[in-house]
Amino acid sequence: MTATSLRRLVIGEPLPTTEARHQRLPRYLALSVFGSDPISSSAYATEEILLALVLAGSMGLGYATGVALAIALLFVIVSISYRQTVTAYPSGGGAYIVAHENLGTYPGLVAAAALLTDYVLTVAVSVSAGVAAIVSAAPFLAPYRAAFGVLLVAFIALANLRGVRESGRLFAPPVYLFVISVLLMLGLGAFRVATGGISAAAAVAPPPALQGLGLLLLLRAFASGCAALTGIEAISNGVQAFQPPESRNASTTLLWMVGVCLTLFVGITFLAQAFHLVPDEAGRQTVLSMLGRAVFGQGFLYLILQAATAAILVLAANTAFADFPRLSSILARDGFAPRQLANLGDRLVFSNGILLLGAFASALILIFRGSTHLLIPLYAVGVFVSFTLSQAGMVVHWRRAQGPAWKAKAAVSALGALVTCVVLIVVASVKFVHGAFIVLLLIPLIVLGLRKVSRHYQALRAALTIKGFSAPRTVRHAVIVLVPGMHRGILTALAYAKSISPDPEAVFVELDPAESAKLQARWQELQLGVPLTVLHSPWRSLTEPIVRYLRTIKAERHLDMVTVILPEFVAGHWWESLLHNQSGLSLKFALMFERGVVVTNIRYWPKPKDNPRSQLADPR
Numbered sequence: 001m002t003a004t005s006l007r008r009l010v011i012g013e014p015l016p017t018t019e020a021r022h023q024r025l026p027r028y029l030a031l032s033v034f035g036s037d038p039i040s041s042s043a044y045a046t047e048e049i050l051l052a053l054v055l056a057g058s059m060g061l062g063y064a065t066g067v068a069l070a071i072a073l074l075f076v077i078v079s080i081s082y083r084q085t086v087t088a089y090p091s092g093g094g095a096y097i098v099a100h101e102n103l104g105t106y107p108g109l110v111a112a113a114a115l116l117t118d119y120v121l122t123v124a125v126s127v128s129a130g131v132a133a134i135v136s137a138a139p140f141l142a143p144y145r146a147a148f149g150v151l152l153v154a155f156i157a158l159a160n161l162r163g164v165r166e167s168g169r170l171f172a173p174p175v176y177l178f179v180i181s182v183l184l185m186l187g188l189g190a191f192r193v194a195t196g197g198i199s200a201a202a203a204v205a206p207p208p209a210l211q212g213l214g215l216l217l218l219l220r221a222f223a224s225g226c227a228a229l230t231g232i233e234a235i236s237n238g239v240q241a242f243q244p245p246e247s248r249n250a251s252t253t254l255l256w257m258v259g260v261c262l263t264l265f266v267g268i269t270f271l272a273q274a275f276h277l278v279p280d281e282a283g284r285q286t287v288l289s290m291l292g293r294a295v296f297g298q299g300f301l302y303l304i305l306q307a308a309t310a311a312i313l314v315l316a317a318n319t320a321f322a323d324f325p326r327l328s329s330i331l332a333r334d335g336f337a338p339r340q341l342a343n344l345g346d347r348l349v350f351s352n353g354i355l356l357l358g359a360f361a362s363a364l365i366l367i368f369r370g371s372t373h374l375l376i377p378l379y380a381v382g383v384f385v386s387f388t389l390s391q392a393g394m395v396v397h398w399r400r401a402q403g404p405a406w407k408a409k410a411a412v413s414a415l416g417a418l419v420t421c422v423v424l425i426v427v428a429s430v431k432f433v434h435g436a437f438i439v440l441l442l443i444p445l446i447v448l449g450l451r452k453v454s455r456h457y458q459a460l461r462a463a464l465t466i467k468g469f470s471a472p473r474t475v476r477h478a479v480i481v482l483v484p485g486m487h488r489g490i491l492t493a494l495a496y497a498k499s500i501s502p503d504p505e506a507v508f509v510e511l512d513p514a515e516s517a518k519l520q521a522r523w524q525e526l527q528l529g530v531p532l533t534v535l536h537s538p539w540r541s542l543t544e545p546i547v548r549y550l551r552t553i554k555a556e557r558h559l560d561m562v563t564v565i566l567p568e569f570v571a572g573h574w575w576e577s578l579l580h581n582q583s584g585l586s587l588k589f590a591l592m593f594e595r596g597v598v599v600t601n602i603r604y605w606p607k608p609k610d611n612p613r614s615q616l617a618d619p620r
Contacts, residue, residue, distance in 0.1 A: 010158065011158075011161050011162055011346060011347060012162050012163070012166070012346075012347055013346075014346035014347070015163070015346065015347055015348050019348065023163060023164055023165045023348050024164075024165075024240075024241060024242060024243045024244075024246075025164065025165060025168055025241050025242055025243065026243050026249075027242070027243075027249050027252060027253045027256070028172070029165070029168035029169065029172055030168070030235075030241065030242055030249070030250070030253050031175070031253050031256055031257060031260075032168055032171050032172035032175040032176070032315075032318075033164065033167065033168045033171070033238075033241070033318060033319065033322050034231075034234040034235045034238055034241075034253070034257070034319055034322060034323075035175070035231070035234070035235075035253070035256075035257040035260070035261075035319070036171065036175050036231075036312060036315050036316045036318050036319050037122055037126065037230060037231025037234060037316045037317075037318075037319035037320065038228070038229070038230065038231040038232050038234075038257060038261045038319075039175065039178070039179065039257070039260055039261055039264065039312065039316070040126055040129075040178070040312045040313050040315070040316035041227055041228045041229075041230055041231065041261070041265070041316075042182070042228065042261060042264035042265040042268055043129065043133070043178075043268075043286070043288050043309050043312070043313055044129050044227065044286065044287075044288075044313070044372065045071075045224075045225050045226075045227050045228035045265055046064070046068065046225070046265065046268045046269045046272055046287055046288075047279050047286060047287040047288070048221075048224035048225055048227055049064050049067050049068065049221045049222075049224055049225040049269065050064055050272065050277070050278070050279040050287060051224065051279045051281065052217060052220045052221035052224050053067070053217065053218075053221050054278060054279055054281075055217060056217055058276075060217065060221075061273060061276070061278070062273065063218065063221070064221075064269050064272065064273045065266075065269055065270050065273050067218065067221050067222050067225055067269075068225065068265060068266050068269035068270075069266065070222060071222065071225045071226060071228055071229070071265070072262050072265065072266050074226070074229065074419060074420075074423060075228065075229055075232070075258065075261065075262060075265075076258070076262070077415060077416050077419050078229060078232055078387060078391075078416055078419075078420060079232060079254060079258045080412055080416070081391050081394065081412055081413050081415075081416035081417075082232060082233060082235070082236050082254065082390075083251055083254055083255070084394065084409055084412060084413065085098060085236045085390065085394055086235065086236050086239055086247055086250045086251050086254060087247055087251060088394065088397060088398075088401075089236070089239065090239055090246055090247035091239065091240060092236070092237060092238065092239045092240050092326075094115070094233065094236055094237035094323075094327060094330075094390075095111040095112075095114070095115055095233060095237075095386035095387070095389055095390035095393075096108050096109075096111045096112040096115065096327060096330065096331070096386075097330065098111075098389075098390045098393035098394060098397065099111040099389040099390060099392070099393040100112075100334075101393070101397075102393035102394070102396035102397050102400075103389065103392060103393050103396065106447070107389050107392075107393070108389075109336065109447045109450050109451065110385065110389060110443060110444075110447055111385065111386045111389040111390060112327060112331055112336070112446075112450065113382075113442075113443045113444075113446035113447045113450065114381075114382035114383070114385035114386045114389075114443055115233075115237075115323075115327055115382065115383075115386045116324065116327065116328070116446060117382040117439055117442055117443060117446065118230065118379075118380075118382035118383045118386065119320035119323060119324040119327075119357065120320070120324070120357060120360045120361050120364060121364070121375065121378055121379050121382070121439075122230060122231065122316065122317060122319065122320040122379075123153060123156075123317040123320045123321070123357060123358075123361035123364075124149075124361045124364040124365050124368070124375055125227075125372060125375045125379050126313050126314065126315075126316035126317045126320075127149045127152050127153055127156075127313070127314050127317055127361070127365065127370075128145070128149055128365060128368075128370045128371065128372045128375055129313040129316075129372045130149075130152065130309075130310045130311070130312075130313030130314035130315075130316075131145045131148050131149050131152070131310075131314075131370055132145070132286060132313075132372050133286055133288070133289065133306060133309045133310040133313055134148075134306075134310045135284075136284070136285045136286050136289040136306065139284065145369070145370040146365055146366055146369050146370035148370070149362075149365040149370045150362045150365055150366065152314050153317065153358050153361050153362050153365065154358065154362070156314070156315065156317050156318060156321060156358075157321065157354050157355065157357070157358035159171070159318075160318065160321040160322070160349060160354050161345065161347060161349065161351055161354055161355075162347055163347040163348060163349055164241060164322065164348075164349060166347075167318060167321075167322075171315045171318050174308060174311035174312055174315055175312055175315065177304070177308040177311070177312075178308040178309060178311065178312040179260055179264070181301070181304055181305045181308045182264050182267075182268070182288075182305070182308075183263070183264075184301070185271075185291065185292060185295050185296065185301075185305060186263075186264075186267040186268070186271060188295050188296075189271040189274075189275070189291070189294075189295040190267075190270075190271070192295065193271070193274045193275075216430075219426050219430050220430045222423075222426065223380070223423075223426055223427040223430040223431055224431075226380050226384070226423060226427055227379050227380050228261065228265050229380070229383065229384075229387075230379065230380055230383050231316070231319050231383075232257075232258075232261075233383070233386060233387065233390065234319045234322065234323050235250050235253055235254045235257065236250070236254075236390075237323045237326060237327060238250075238322055238323060238326060241322070241326075268287075268288065268291065271291055271295075272287055272290075272291055275290075275291060275294050277290050277291060277294070286309075288305075288309055289306060289309075292305040292306065317361070320357060320361075321354055321357060321358075324353055324354075324356075324357040325341070325349065325350035325351075325352075325353025325354050325357065326350065326353075328341040328342075328350065328352075328353040328356070329341055329342045329350045329353060331450065335453070335454050335457045335458070336450040336451070336453055336454050337450065337453060338453065340352045341353050341356070374435070377431045377434035377435035377436055378431075378435045378436065378438055378439050380427055380431075381424070381427055381428055381431065381436045381439045381440065382439055382443065384420050384423055384424035384427055385424060385443065387416070387420035387424075388417055388420045388421045388424055391413045391414070391416035391417035391420060392413075392417040394409075394410075394413035394416075394417075395410050395413045395414050395417060397413075398410035398413060428440060475560045475561050476557070476558060476559050476560045476561070477501070477559065477560065477561045477562070477563065478501070478505070478553060478557065478559050478561075478562050478563070479497050479500060479501035479503075479504040479505070479562075479563045479565065480504070480505050480506075480507050480550070480562060480563070480564050480565065481493050481494055481497050481504055481505070481506045481507070481530070481565045481567070482506075482507055482508075482546065482564060482565065482566050482567070482587070483506045483507065483508045483519070483532070483567075484508075484567070484583070485515075485519065486519055486522050486523075487569075487604075488604060489567040489568070489569050489602070489604030490567050491528075492567070492602060492604055493565050493566075493567040493602040493604075494506070494528060494530055496565065496600075496602055497530070497565050498529075498530070500563070501563075504530055504565075505530065505531055505533060506523075506528075506530050506531065506532045506533065507532075507533045507534075507535060507546065507549065508532060508533070508534050508535070509534075509535045509537050509542050509545050509546060510534050510535065510536050510537060511537055511540050511542070516534055519532075520532065520534065533549075535549055542583055542586070542587065543586055543587055543590040546564075546587065546590075546591075547590055547591070547594065550562055550564070550591075550594060550597060551594075554596060559596070560596060561596050561597075561598060562596060562597050562598070563598045563599075563600055564591060564597060564598065564599050564600070565600050565602055566584055566587060566588065566599055566600065566601050566602070567602050567604060568584050568601055568602070568603050568604065569603070569604045569605070569606055570603050570604065570605050570606075584601075587599075588601075
């Protein structure tokens with residue numbers, strides 16, 4: 001099986017560009033693609049709140065629902081503002097586009113850097129949380145959580161390489177299964193709370209207080225729980241992935257997502273407090289797993305809940321895989337990222353961005369050993385940076401547009417910017433020593449990198465412009481044929497050299513004087529009509545004498561260009577290539593960086609049936 005056929009088997013047949021419109025998502029699939037991240041956050045956001053509050057004992061745990069409601073209010077404010085963004089930017093109004101257009105280049109790049117960082121963390125955190133859910137049900141897998149996480153990242157990346165629509169169809173069932181199973185748990189749990197049906201086994205003895213309940217602890221709980229908001233901006237970034245009318249479908253899907261997220265997050269937090277659950281700081285079992293056991297017992301419904309939880313936590317990474325490549329392509333289009341990131345792959349997705357995200361996220365999982373609690377402190381800082389800049393940019397947008405009710409719309413965006421800025425300060429300060437400083441340092445470094453890329457493209461554009469450039473004079477040119485030995489391929493290369501130059505030259509590097517003498521004698525005997533120059537190499541180096549010789553003749557003959565013809569024979573099978581020296585590769589690599597040197601490969605097929613014209617030259 002060839003590499004091409006294997007690629008087709010794994011990724012699928014290439015799609016023509018005309019199919020792009022048919023690859024867009026209906027609302028029910030878009031909810032699973034763009035909403036899996038915020039929906040999945042409900043599986044661990046409550047746990048992060050409880051892990052902070054448990055330090056104050058039972059008194060601290062009693063504030064969990066209040067903290068969750070404060071986060072829910074923030075969720076509503078931000079979502080209303082983003083709904084306005086979807087309407088104002090039907091072509092896609094991600095934080096980068098909004099901030100870049102309304103606030104300037106550097107605010108736009110800061111927003112982009114924050115989002116890129118957040119997307120990588122989204123994949124690492126969601127996959128690690130999914131692995132944690134699996135480990136809760138199967139503790140024997142704990143030593144392999146990091147490796148397991150990398151395999152899951154590879155699986156999601158592969159699914160996304162097959163196309164947006166196919167990944168949506170693949171990932172939609174687990175998302176909806178999670179929503180249904182959690183809603184069933186919330187309904188049954190609320191019924192048991194209302195009827196006083198909480199068993200004694202479900203209640204856990206309150207832990208001793210390790211510190212007093214103060215404002216700092218509440219802020220820490222709030223900052224940790226704000227992980228529930230991650231991914232809320234995804235729909236505004238991907239409006240063009242929706243079926244027409246894009247803006248209306250994106251806006252409707254955003255409302256659906258907000259309703260589902262708030263119901264799950266607040267409901268889980270309320271039940272966790274009602275059942276007096278205490279988080280396991282050792283990470284052996286998640287709070288959602290405890291709640292599932294308390295409501296469903298150890299039966300079939302609990303297993304379904306755990307399987308769905310593990311699935312959606314892993315598949316939450318799909319939101320980042322949908323948005324990271326799209327944002328990278330926009331940055332590449334604007335000249336701030338490598339242009340390869342703007343290329344559409346065979347399946348009409350930005351394949352290079354998908355692979356890059358998978359590599360970064362896998363590295364992060366390995367570095368932090370797949371621990372959700374080690375990764376969470378890095379989380380949510382970047383997303384609130386983008387929230388703040390996006391909403392501030394929308395204020396400027398409404399002031400410029402001044403359409404119907406623009407003041408009310410600007411006020412909503414201003415409120416969103418103010419609130420998210422305050423939350424950003426809280427999250428950054430509370431989580432600073434726990435790892436947030438890494439993100440705060442990384443964002444400006446990414447901005448500098450993006451600006452460096454932009455300056456390179458600007459400098460290259462200025463150097464390549466034809467404005468004011470006069471036509472080049474006649475090029476002084478020489479043709480050199482590198483001769484590794486005497487065979488039919490050499491004769492074909494010499495024939496080609498004579499066709500492009502009246503006086504080509506052959507060059508041989510002497511590694512063995514005896515072999516050199518044989519070659520020179522054979523050369524004179526054949527009377528090929530091309531002079532042979534022998535370069536001595538006492539240190540048995542092949543590339544160094546050639547590079548030195550090319551530089552010498554360019555300087556002495558005042559040459560503009562030298563064409564180096566490199567004869568190579570093609571092996572019939574891949575394994576046959578391993579039986580021969582790959583000196584041609586090292587030569588091409590060395591000459592790649594030589595100014596005014598062009599390398600031309602003349603390939604020779606030893607078997608005549610593979611190349612009927614391979615016998616053009618008479619081998620005598």
